[in-house]
Amino acid sequence: MQVNRGAAEALYKTVAELNRACVGGSLLDVCCGTGAIGISLSPQMERVIGIELIEQAVEDAKHNAALNRVNNCKFLSGKAEVVLPSLMPTLSFDGGLTAIVNPSRAGLHYRVVKSLRNHPAIRRLMYISCKPDSETMRNFRDFCCRSDYQRKLTGEAFAPTVAVLVDLFPHTPHCELVLLFE
Numbered sequence: 523m524q525v526n527r528g529a530a531e532a533l534y535k536t537v538a539e540l541n542r543a544c545v546g547g548s549l550l551d552v553c554c555g556t557g558a559i560g561i562s563l564s565p566q567m568e569r570v571i572g573i574e575l576i577e578q579a580v581e582d583a584k585h586n587a588a589l590n591r592v593n594n595c596k597f598l599s600g601k602a603e604v605v606l607p608s609l610m611p612t613l614s615f616d617g618g619l620t621a622i623v624n625p626s627r628a629g630l631h632y633r634v635v636k637s638l639r640n641h642p643a644i645r646r647l648m649y650i651s652c653k654p655d656s657e658t659m660r661n662f663r664d665f666c667c668r669s670d671y672q673r674k675l676t677g678e679a680f681a682p683t684v685a686v687l688v689d690l691f692p693h694t695p696h697c698e699l700v701l702l703f704e
Contacts, residue, residue, distance in 0.1 A: 547618030557583025603631035619643040629658040640677035
């Protein structure tokens with residue numbers, strides 16, 4: 523949960539602007555927290571599926587969706603590296619699929635990267651990072667590298683197309699990076 527409301531609104535506005543080309547279809551919101559991003563994008567999407575490790579955050583996301591009368595969001599609790607690989611094959615994405623990830627500073631687990639990279643319906647992926655110079659760089663490389671059958675990265679490589687910095691932490695040297703891959 524972002525404590526700086528004005529900065530959080532700037533982040534959500536940035537995400538919405540970058541997602542404008544993907545109106546309709548489904549949104550996977552990985553590491554969704556209390557659901558703020560998915561709920562804010564829900565009017566643009568047919569459905570939103572959020573995944574979050576912290577059970578209380580999932581309960582809060584469900585409450586926030588109900589409070590805002592948002593009916594096209596579903597929130598799942600569990601480790602993304604467990605939930606996502608088993609979820610992806612069971613879903614149909616007729617209207618297209620966009621993924622947004624907002625992981626902790628440790629970045630995404632390799633199984634999450636592999637599931638997102640290898641799913642042919644995902645043509646756009648938005649990565650929100652508060653520490654892009656950390657392990658997150660490994661995620662960026664894995665999304666963009668050539669297919670690597672030994673590492674089971676068989677999907678088409680993404681390319682970064684837009685990068686936006688959002689200052690969520692005024693008076694510090696830290697910024698949130700929103701990176702769009704297509």
